[in-house]
Amino acid sequence: MNVLIMEKPKQSTRERVLDAACAIFAEKGFRDATVAEICEAAEANIAAVNYHFGDKEKLYDEVWRHAFTIAATTYPLEGGLPEEPTIEDCLYRFASAILHRIFSEDEAGRFAKLLCREMASPTLALDRIAKEALFPQNQYMGNVIKEFLGGDFNEQQLQLCKHNIIGQCAFYNFSRPLRVRMIGKEPMAEEEIDRIARNIARFSLGGLKEIKNDE
Amino acid sequence: MNVLIMEKPKQSTRERVLDAACAIFAEKGFRDATVAEICEAAEANIAAVNYHFGDKEKLYDEVWRHAFTIAATTYPLEGGLPEEPTIEDCLYRFASAILHRIFSEDEAGRFAKLLCREMASPTLALDRIAKEALFPQNQYMGNVIKEFLGGDFNEQQLQLCKHNIIGQCAFYNFSRPLRVRMIGKEPMAEEEIDRIARNIARFSLGGLKEIKNDE
């Protein structure tokens, strides 16, 4: 067969359903997305979800896994760090990765959208997500902070600072509907994302200094 | 009969339904809450919602209005400020009010829970909420910041800082399911809330200083 003739990469039914489900769950949430519309979007039979995934909930679980993998590989938290990064480098890179995951209009943006919905109406999937996706990033940020503040800060103080930093980033995920309503439809320009990331890094650096001096 | 024995202050059906709806919408969101369960909780007939409010959506609208009023009067943003407040006073009070709204286990906590759900799956109600509730608090924080930074900072920089501060607070609303999963069920102790508020104020003060010096 002539390899130059590109066969359309005939995705399996299962893959088509999973992909469609990712998009639709991210857009509408678990409850509002219907099995019928997912199958229609996937050009699959209405029984495909139950056949391939068992039920709607198990499909949702799979979707999570899929979406997280894409987001984490497309925008790794430590991506692009120099050899010997300063604290501000770390903060900036972290914020930049999170914000890119949030503002991405394609597949890589689905994880954040799912997360937003899940926080509002948690399902069983959240436990796994928390463990596999959120806790590690939380811990990474903890390490960054700990190194800056030095060892004699207690765990509680550390926790609070982590929340401060992560909260600033996450806010752009959760306030999406407001932003859409105020400044119109996305997408967000690359340079704007960068400006936000730098601002968060600078602001957080100042915050951490204040906390450090305070002691 | 002894008049001193308080007869139960027979709430009207309308009030009972509204109250039950507040609680259930806050807990489950618009879509997952059913008219039937609301009416049952209110010990009212299933037709009560349509009789008193027209339909489920209009009830939801009324619920928002109700919940916001309670939250805003119970925990006003500028509550408890001294005569001539420092910037840190303002930040602390603001964070404290928002956090109390978030962690309140009673009626005053419903607004935050509704908001969290609405951000995940916006309904028509969000437009009104944004205008009546969120925009004003946004503006208030803007004024606080502007006074500190001085007049020569541009609107964009101001906006970013607002988001930094509000984001730190709001994070505790949106991450609720995680917190519940990690450190068990709420409630949050008053002193803990205060510690978080102080931390956010201090951290944000540092952040603002950094931004200011940066120029």
Add this chain to the structure above:
Amino acid sequence: MNVLIMEKPKQSTRERVLDAACAIFAEKGFRDATVAEICEAAEANIAAVNYHFGDKEKLYDEVWRHAFTIAATTYPLEGGLPEEPTIEDCLYRFASAILHRIFSEDEAGRFAKLLCREMASPTLALDRIAKEALFPQNQYMGNVIKEFLGGDFNEQQLQLCKHNIIGQCAFYNFSRPLRVRMIGKEPMAEEEIDRIARNIARFSLGGLKEIKNDE
């Protein structure tokens, strides 16, 4: 009390409801008209129908009586006949009265509209209507025809001719929705009504002659 001061002729609630019901039943039929909208139109309480008339069906019965009385007195079947009318005079006057009842845009037109709906979905009211309103007019037309054809025509033949003539008139009642769809909204001009009536009279005269000669 000064009789010159015209009190507004305060219709009783009962009368207001009856009047509103006439209009609304005529417009929508028994099933589609709701008690609520009738009461609202009558500016009466929603319980007014049950209070004054027992239930919706009894109100409907009363409406029929009311509407027929108005139609029959406003457009009597033998109205305007000369002293010694010809057969064509009789046919013309009959058709004219029926058509006016059909095309009337006010109260006098409600009877025809009710009749149209009742024929499609008969209720118990129809029996009474048939006896009190339709049978007499049927009989009147029978007499007119009998006089023209002479006594030696049998009852069956008579019946058929009656139907021919009445059918031509009634058609304009039952085909109303089509007319509205084709030539736009009513009303029908007086001269147009007259042209139709004259046509029916002339056509029917020819028909009767043919039947008569046929023998």
Add this chain to the structure above:
Amino acid sequence: MNVLIMEKPKQSTRERVLDAACAIFAEKGFRDATVAEICEAAEANIAAVNYHFGDKEKLYDEVWRHAFTIAATTYPLEGGLPEEPTIEDCLYRFASAILHRIFSEDEAGRFAKLLCREMASPTLALDRIAKEALFPQNQYMGNVIKEFLGGDFNEQQLQLCKHNIIGQCAFYNFSRPLRVRMIGKEPMAEEEIDRIARNIARFSLGGLKEIKNDE
């Protein structure tokens, strides 16, 4: 097993529902017929209507199409005409076809019953019906008349005569409840239908002659 023994020709659920709907809509009209009773009559699940037809209204639309097809093929308007028909032949055949559609007790009679109900409470379906079913038959009768009267009669006069003839036939559709009440239950004997058709043809011939001479 003997293959000559006809297994019951297992109608599909869709067909059973459509058939039951035809019968019940014809009997009760759109509003009074319930999805539940249609499905019960079809021995189908209550969700069958929505599954196969979308909703009640789309089912109604399909019912119309179905009923008209049956009526029009069973009793075509020009059925049984001789090679070179006289005007009276045409009138007789037309009346006969319409009357058979009206008096038919089986499937072929449903179209007329639906039409009667639709005229009383028009739905969106009427527009289509008018265009596809009623307008063509109207036009056919127009051509018949035009040929008899000759070309110098104006459109208005033609229209009136059409109504006269169609009205006589249609009357037997719309006055059904009265007939049932007066002479008891249907059915109408074939010879009686024929007598009515001949009477209408003869009567109308006389009417047309009168109009023609009049000029």
Add this chain to the structure above:
DNA sequence: TATGAATGAGGTTTCATTCAT
């Protein structure tokens, strides 16, 4: 491996009627 017809549970809404006042 995959289909699609069919189902049943459950949701919102409408509406005539009732009842205490």
Add this chain to the structure above:
DNA sequence: GATGAATGAAACCTCATTCAT
């Protein structure tokens, strides 16, 4: 004589799931 809050029955529709093929 009149009200309006409240009710319960019943309607239409949605949707995840099942089952025979």
